[in-house]
Amino acid sequence: MxxxxxxxxxxxxxxxxxxxxxxxxxxxxxxxSWAFVFVSTVFLIPNPVLADVPSVLSVNPLTDGTETxxxxxxxxxxxxxxxxxxxxxxxxDGTVDNINLDPQSTNAxxxxxxMGDISSEPSVRVRAHCNLHGWGDWxxxxxxxxxxxxxxxxxxxxVFAFTLIVYRRKVK
Numbered sequence: 001m002x003x004x005x006x007x008x009x010x011x012x013x014x015x016x017x018x019x020x021x022x023x024x025x026x027x028x029x030x031x032x033s034w035a036f037v038f039v040s041t042v043f044l045i046p047n048p049v050l051a052d053v054p055s056v057l058s059v060n061p062l063t064d065g066t067e068t069x070x071x072x073x074x075x076x077x078x079x080x081x082x083x084x085x086x087x088x089x090x091x092x093d094g095t096v097d098n099i100n101l102d103p104q105s106t107n108a109x110x111x112x113x114x115m116g117d118i119s120s121e122p123s124v125r126v127r128a129h130c131n132l133h134g135w136g137d138w139x140x141x142x143x144x145x146x147x148x149x150x151x152x153x154x155x156x157x158x159v160f161a162f163t164l165i166v167y168r169r170k171v172k
Contacts, residue, residue, distance in 0.1 A: 052077050054085050054128035054136040057108065061115075061144045068115040068144060074128045075108045087129040088113075091138070093122045121145055 054076035062069045076085050084103040089096050090113050099111060123141045
Protein backbone atom coordinates (compact mmCIF):
# COMPACT_ATOMS: atom_id res chain seq x y z
CA MET A 1 0.00 0.00 0.00
CA UNK A 2 2.83 2.30 0.70
CA UNK A 3 4.11 1.86 -2.82
CA UNK A 4 0.77 2.81 -4.28
CA UNK A 5 0.58 5.91 -2.15
CA UNK A 6 4.11 6.96 -3.10
CA UNK A 7 3.51 6.19 -6.77
CA UNK A 8 0.25 8.07 -6.70
CA UNK A 9 1.84 10.95 -4.84
CA UNK A 10 4.88 11.19 -7.12
CA UNK A 11 2.99 10.33 -10.29
CA UNK A 12 0.38 13.03 -9.83
CA UNK A 13 0.29 16.65 -10.88
CA UNK A 14 3.16 17.49 -8.58
CA UNK A 15 5.47 15.21 -10.59
CA UNK A 16 4.52 17.00 -13.80
CA UNK A 17 5.17 20.35 -12.16
CA UNK A 18 8.46 19.06 -10.76
CA UNK A 19 9.54 17.84 -14.21
CA UNK A 20 8.53 21.14 -15.87
CA UNK A 21 10.35 23.18 -13.26
CA UNK A 22 13.49 21.06 -13.41
CA UNK A 23 13.44 20.95 -17.25
CA UNK A 24 12.97 24.67 -17.49
CA UNK A 25 15.77 25.24 -14.95
CA UNK A 26 18.11 22.87 -16.81
CA UNK A 27 17.19 24.45 -20.13
CA UNK A 28 17.75 27.89 -18.69
CA UNK A 29 21.17 26.86 -17.31
CA UNK A 30 22.13 25.35 -20.67
CA UNK A 31 21.03 28.56 -22.37
CA UNK A 32 23.06 30.68 -19.95
CA SER A 33 26.17 28.55 -20.42
CA TRP A 34 25.93 28.78 -24.23
CA ALA A 35 25.29 32.53 -24.00
CA PHE A 36 28.40 32.89 -21.81
CA VAL A 37 30.51 30.89 -24.28
CA PHE A 38 29.23 33.00 -27.19
CA VAL A 39 29.80 36.34 -25.45
CA SER A 40 33.25 35.38 -24.20
CA THR A 41 34.36 34.12 -27.63
CA VAL A 42 33.06 37.08 -29.56
CA PHE A 43 33.76 39.94 -27.20
CA LEU A 44 36.17 38.99 -24.45
CA ILE A 45 38.78 36.68 -26.03
CA PRO A 46 40.83 38.50 -28.67
CA ASN A 47 40.57 36.84 -32.05
CA PRO A 48 43.66 36.62 -34.26
CA VAL A 49 43.81 39.10 -37.11
CA LEU A 50 44.18 37.33 -40.43
CA ALA A 51 45.97 40.12 -42.26
CA ASP A 52 47.88 39.31 -45.41
CA VAL A 53 51.20 41.01 -44.92
CA PRO A 54 53.44 40.80 -47.98
CA SER A 55 56.31 38.34 -48.15
CA VAL A 56 59.54 38.37 -50.13
CA LEU A 57 59.80 35.02 -51.91
CA SER A 58 63.34 35.35 -53.27
CA VAL A 59 66.28 37.68 -53.79
CA ASN A 60 68.42 36.67 -56.77
CA PRO A 61 71.58 38.60 -57.67
CA LEU A 62 72.47 39.01 -61.35
CA THR A 63 75.41 40.76 -62.96
CA ASP A 64 75.26 42.96 -66.01
CA GLY A 65 78.84 43.87 -66.83
CA THR A 66 80.15 45.31 -63.58
CA GLU A 67 76.70 46.17 -62.21
CA THR A 68 74.97 43.86 -59.71
CA UNK A 69 71.17 43.74 -59.95
CA UNK A 70 68.85 42.14 -57.39
CA UNK A 71 65.72 40.46 -58.74
CA UNK A 72 63.33 40.62 -55.77
CA UNK A 73 60.19 38.46 -56.03
CA UNK A 74 57.37 39.64 -53.76
CA UNK A 75 53.98 38.03 -53.04
CA UNK A 76 50.84 39.75 -51.73
CA UNK A 77 47.32 38.36 -52.22
CA UNK A 78 44.41 40.43 -53.50
CA UNK A 79 46.00 43.63 -54.71
CA UNK A 80 43.64 46.45 -55.70
CA UNK A 81 44.05 50.16 -56.32
CA UNK A 82 43.45 50.74 -52.60
CA UNK A 83 45.28 47.65 -51.23
CA UNK A 84 48.80 47.04 -52.52
CA UNK A 85 52.51 46.97 -51.70
CA UNK A 86 53.64 50.57 -51.55
CA UNK A 87 57.27 50.22 -50.38
CA UNK A 88 60.02 47.62 -50.57
CA UNK A 89 63.05 48.15 -48.33
CA UNK A 90 66.51 46.85 -49.21
CA UNK A 91 69.02 46.76 -46.35
CA UNK A 92 72.61 46.53 -47.58
CA ASP A 93 75.08 46.25 -44.69
CA GLY A 94 72.85 48.42 -42.48
CA THR A 95 72.03 51.08 -45.08
CA VAL A 96 68.30 50.92 -45.87
CA ASP A 97 66.96 52.10 -49.24
CA ASN A 98 63.23 52.49 -49.96
CA ILE A 99 61.74 51.53 -53.33
CA ASN A 100 58.37 53.26 -53.73
CA LEU A 101 55.86 51.33 -55.85
CA ASP A 102 52.61 51.98 -57.69
CA PRO A 103 49.59 49.67 -57.19
CA GLN A 104 50.08 46.15 -58.58
CA SER A 105 47.63 43.97 -60.48
CA THR A 106 49.17 40.55 -59.75
CA ASN A 107 49.76 38.57 -56.54
CA ALA A 108 53.46 37.96 -57.24
CA UNK A 109 55.81 40.26 -59.10
CA UNK A 110 59.51 41.01 -59.53
CA UNK A 111 61.28 44.25 -58.65
CA UNK A 112 64.75 44.97 -59.97
CA UNK A 113 67.12 46.86 -57.70
CA UNK A 114 70.52 47.98 -58.91
CA MET A 115 73.32 47.72 -56.37
CA GLY A 116 75.76 49.26 -58.84
CA ASP A 117 79.36 48.10 -58.97
CA ILE A 118 80.17 46.23 -55.75
CA SER A 119 83.73 45.72 -54.57
CA SER A 120 83.03 43.53 -51.54
CA GLU A 121 80.53 40.88 -50.49
CA PRO A 122 77.69 42.84 -48.83
CA SER A 123 74.95 41.32 -46.69
CA VAL A 124 71.47 42.03 -48.06
CA ARG A 125 68.01 41.60 -46.60
CA VAL A 126 64.65 42.77 -47.96
CA ARG A 127 61.09 43.36 -46.72
CA ALA A 128 57.86 44.72 -48.22
CA HIS A 129 55.11 46.99 -46.87
CA CYS A 130 51.35 46.72 -47.55
CA ASN A 131 49.51 50.03 -47.34
CA LEU A 132 46.76 48.36 -45.22
CA HIS A 133 48.44 45.52 -43.29
CA GLY A 134 51.92 46.90 -42.67
CA TRP A 135 55.38 45.39 -42.92
CA GLY A 136 56.22 41.80 -43.77
CA ASP A 137 59.23 40.07 -42.20
CA TRP A 138 62.80 40.73 -43.26
CA UNK A 139 64.38 38.00 -45.36
CA UNK A 140 67.34 36.15 -43.90
CA UNK A 141 70.60 38.03 -44.58
CA UNK A 142 72.12 36.94 -47.86
CA UNK A 143 75.74 37.49 -48.89
CA UNK A 144 75.96 38.86 -52.44
CA UNK A 145 79.17 37.65 -54.10
CA UNK A 146 81.46 40.17 -55.75
CA UNK A 147 81.49 37.98 -58.82
CA UNK A 148 78.40 36.16 -59.94
CA UNK A 149 78.73 32.38 -59.76
CA UNK A 150 78.23 32.01 -63.54
CA UNK A 151 81.12 34.38 -64.22
CA UNK A 152 83.24 32.60 -61.63
CA UNK A 153 82.49 29.23 -63.27
CA UNK A 154 83.39 30.68 -66.67
CA UNK A 155 86.75 31.87 -65.32
CA UNK A 156 87.47 28.48 -63.72
CA UNK A 157 86.54 26.60 -66.91
CA UNK A 158 88.70 28.95 -68.99
CA VAL A 159 91.72 28.36 -66.72
CA PHE A 160 91.10 24.60 -66.82
CA ALA A 161 90.83 24.60 -70.65
CA PHE A 162 94.00 26.69 -71.00
CA THR A 163 95.88 24.35 -68.63
CA LEU A 164 94.67 21.31 -70.57
CA ILE A 165 95.81 22.78 -73.90
CA VAL A 166 99.25 23.70 -72.55
CA TYR A 167 99.65 20.24 -70.98
CA ARG A 168 98.76 18.43 -74.24
CA ARG A 169 101.27 20.48 -76.23
CA LYS A 170 104.05 19.62 -73.79
CA VAL A 171 103.20 15.89 -73.86
CA LYS A 172 103.46 15.64 -77.67
